[in-house]
Amino acid sequence: MRLRKSARGLIRLGELGEDRLLEQLLPHLPRGKGVVAGAGEDSAVVNPPVGGDFLVLKTDCIIEGVHFLHGVNPHDIGWKAMMRPLSDFAATSAVPQFALITLITSAQTEVEWVKQLYRGLRRAARRFKVSIVGGETSSTPGPTAISASVVGFVEKDRWVTRSGGKDGDDLFVTGRLGAAMTRKHLQFVPRIAESRWLTKNFSIHAMMDLSDGLGVDLPRLARASKVGFKIEMENLPLNRGVKIDNAISEGEDYELLFAISPRDRDLLEREWQKKFPKLPLTRIGRLNRKSKIKDQKLPRGYVHFQQPG
Amino acid sequence: MRLRKSARGLIRLGELGEDRLLEQLLPHLPRGKGVVAGAGEDSAVVNPPVGGDFLVLKTDCIIEGVHFLHGVNPHDIGWKAMMRPLSDFAATSAVPQFALITLITSAQTEVEWVKQLYRGLRRAARRFKVSIVGGETSSTPGPTAISASVVGFVEKDRWVTRSGGKDGDDLFVTGRLGAAMTRKHLQFVPRIAESRWLTKNFSIHAMMDLSDGLGVDLPRLARASKVGFKIEMENLPLNRGVKIDNAISEGEDYELLFAISPRDRDLLEREWQKKFPKLPLTRIGRLNRKSKIKDQKLPRGYVHFQQPG
Numbered sequence: 001m002r003l004r005k006s007a008r009g010l011i012r013l014g015e016l017g018e019d020r021l022l023e024q025l026l027p028h029l030p031r032g033k034g035v036v037a038g039a040g041e042d043s044a045v046v047n048p049p050v051g052g053d054f055l056v057l058k059t060d061c062i063i064e065g066v067h068f069l070h071g072v073n074p075h076d077i078g079w080k081a082m083m084r085p086l087s088d089f090a091a092t093s094a095v096p097q098f099a100l101i102t103l104i105t106s107a108q109t110e111v112e113w114v115k116q117l118y119r120g121l122r123r124a125a126r127r128f129k130v131s132i133v134g135g136e137t138s139s140t141p142g143p144t145a146i147s148a149s150v151v152g153f154v155e156k157d158r159w160v161t162r163s164g165g166k167d168g169d170d171l172f173v174t175g176r177l178g179a180a181m182t183r184k185h186l187q188f189v190p191r192i193a194e195s196r197w198l199t200k201n202f203s204i205h206a207m208m209d210l211s212d213g214l215g216v217d218l219p220r221l222a223r224a225s226k227v228g229f230k231i232e233m234e235n236l237p238l239n240r241g242v243k244i245d246n247a248i249s250e251g252e253d254y255e256l257l258f259a260i261s262p263r264d265r266d267l268l269e270r271e272w273q274k275k276f277p278k279l280p281l282t283r284i285g286r287l288n289r290k291s292k293i294k295d296q297k298l299p300r301g302y303v304h305f306q307q308p309g
Numbered sequence: 310m311r312l313r314k315s316a317r318g319l320i321r322l323g324e325l326g327e328d329r330l331l332e333q334l335l336p337h338l339p340r341g342k343g344v345v346a347g348a349g350e351d352s353a354v355v356n357p358p359v360g361g362d363f364l365v366l367k368t369d370c371i372i373e374g375v376h377f378l379h380g381v382n383p384h385d386i387g388w389k390a391m392m393r394p395l396s397d398f399a400a401t402s403a404v405p406q407f408a409l410i411t412l413i414t415s416a417q418t419e420v421e422w423v424k425q426l427y428r429g430l431r432r433a434a435r436r437f438k439v440s441i442v443g444g445e446t447s448s449t450p451g452p453t454a455i456s457a458s459v460v461g462f463v464e465k466d467r468w469v470t471r472s473g474g475k476d477g478d479d480l481f482v483t484g485r486l487g488a489a490m491t492r493k494h495l496q497f498v499p500r501i502a503e504s505r506w507l508t509k510n511f512s513i514h515a516m517m518d519l520s521d522g523l524g525v526d527l528p529r530l531a532r533a534s535k536v537g538f539k540i541e542m543e544n545l546p547l548n549r550g551v552k553i554d555n556a557i558s559e560g561e562d563y564e565l566l567f568a569i570s571p572r573d574r575d576l577l578e579r580e581w582q583k584k585f586p587k588l589p590l591t592r593i594g595r596l597n598r599k600s601k602i603k604d605q606k607l608p609r610g611y612v613h614f615q616q617p618g
Contacts, residue, residue, distance in 0.1 A: 036363055037470060043365045043366060043367040043397045043398060043400070043401045043403060044365065044366040044367065045363045045364070045365055045366075045401070045403075045463065045468060046363065046364045046365075046366065047363065047364065048357040048358050048360075048362065048363070048364040048462070049357050051357075051360055053357065054345055054354045054355065054356065054357070055354070055355045055356065055357040055364070055407075055460070056352045056353065056354055056355075057352060057353040057354075057355065057407060057409055057442060057443060057458075057460055058352040058353065058409070058443065059368075059409040059410075059411055059443060059445060059456075059458050060411075060445060061411050061413065061445065061447055061456070063413060063447055063448075063449050065449075065450060066447065066448060066449065067447075088352045089352060091352070092352045092354070094352060094354075098364075098366060100366055100367070100368040100458055101368075102368055102369075102370050102411075102456050104370065104372060104413075104454055133366060134366060134367065134368060136368060136369065136370065138370055138372055138375065138376075138454075139372075139375060140372050140374075140375065140451060140452060140454065141374060141451070141452060142449060142450070142451015142452045143449060143450060143451045145413055145447075145449065145454060147368075147370070147411050147456050149366075149368050149409055149458035151364070151366060151460060153357070154354065159354060161346065
């Protein structure tokens with residue numbers, strides 16, 4: 001059996017078996033410093049963060065027919081599966097280090113498809129120096145699902161949550177919103193570099209990544225911070241040809257939304273422009289005292305399980 | 310909307326939405342010391358292990374129709390989903406601390422089913438003082454899948470792998486093998502206490518947990534250790550009414566298999582008997598020099614994707 005050489009999209013997982021599949025995938029996994037034992041052992045063993053840092057954990061999964069369509073390039077699917085939890089690291093201003101991958105797919109899936117998927121996972125991991133330290137595959141009669149669990153660290157004084165926003169804070173978003181589903185959702189780069197720069201140089205009161213759409217995510221941040229908000233709709237940075245309602249409700253932007261004191265506004269805008277000249281940073285509104293008047297209504301973003309209407 | 314009060318197995322996830330589901334589940338999650346921010350934030354934030362310990366990571370998932378049947382008590386499914394990765398902690402002699410849960414299920418699933426599932430997850434987590442620090446739900450048109458990713462630690466000098474077995478080592482297994490699928494696979498308790506006791510008191514050369522059946526798992530340990538093995542079939546500790554071939558091939562035993570110097574045999578057997586009087590410990594054979602003569606043939610255990618024949 002010389003599966004490696006003859007694999008040309010013809011061999012299916014059912015003919016290969018999990019052990020042999022892993023034998024083919026494991027040697028290619030990125031394994032950076034800090035990894036003591038990686039994929040192939042019962043558990044991954046790594047060096048912990050240095051004293052004084054927090055450990056950060058996040059898991060995320062994407063599902064065929066929900067987060068990607070059948071027929072999409074498996075490399076792009078792998079990229080997205082890895083980048084989604086990394087976007088939560090950006091939200092927290094944390095540094096990702098180690099990832100565990102779970103692949104649930106049919107025994108009829110072609111081995112070549114899985115290899116391409118792993119190429120996407122590896123490329124995304126390498127982009128942020130993340131080591132893939134464990135991989136599991138499981139068969140299902142249903143649609144394919146890929147889950148990535150990521151572990152990393154954040155310095156105690158740079159950790160940002162959703163809940164520190166204050167009355168009067170400016171609200172900023174990175175990049176442009178809307179139309180992500182046409183292409184960007186499979187190729188986005190989480191704003192980790194931007195987030196790390198922000199917490200290195202400014203006091204960020206609250207932050208999150210926009211995955212379900214501003215219309216759902218901003219109210220979450222406001223609720224967690226126990227404040228209200230007011231968006232200046234005409235200031236929203238939209239992608240070309242996108243209507244405001246769609247930009248707010250479609251989701252999958254993976255941009256940062258954060259709250260910062262208006263005292264920092266001028267310096268932030270000036271320094272951002274120097275550091276990230278190609279990436280817009282836009283003040284979209286502010287947080288305010290929660291009044292009895294209802295929050296400004298926004299079109300709802302994508303909510304899992306919630307059916308429209 | 311007073312969903313909590315009216316939930317009597319009638320409300321389906323599609324009517325509730327992910328945010329409201331999480332609101333109902335989160336307050337009940339076990340949250341031990343070391344947890345700085347748990348489920349509900351973008352990422353979980355915890356205190357790392359103390360200096361000198363390794364960080365240990367493991368993920369595992371179970372799927373309807375593969376690892377459990379439709380109609381099984383959801384509490385038992387939750388228990389199994391949590392205990393499977395914990396069994397890998399036992400294999401490594403590591404201490405589990407934090408878990409992330411991914412639930413992939415249909416929008417038609419009843420909310421009450423999910424609550425029962427989480428009761429099983431929580432009870433299993435509490436059994437080993439594990440904090441559930443993150444939960445994600447995602448909809449699927451296919452069968453339900455539950456994935457648990459667990460993070461913990463192991464002291465550098467107590468970490469055990471599959472690869473340290475030596476020519477001449479005795480092979481031991483805990484408990485009894487076979488017939489796990491009738492009941493035990495949904496209610497087993499990972500051998501973490503036993504594993505921690507073993508590495509505290511003895512030099513364990515190699516260890517793993519028996520999840521796919523001795524017939525698959527032992528050859529894996531031998532291969533990793535670059536040795537051969539000889540099992541004394543008549544010594545295998547079988548559950549009542551189980552044939553040897555089935556005991557070796559069925560899997561899901563979640564017992565420990567380990568290799569230890571024969572010099573430790575007498576002391577080990579005596580002390581084990583005192584410490585764990587209700588749990589058998591059986592010497593089933595030994596590791597030997599890998600010869601040109603083929604390894605002893607064992608009936609194969611369960612292998613994912615591998616079809617029989």
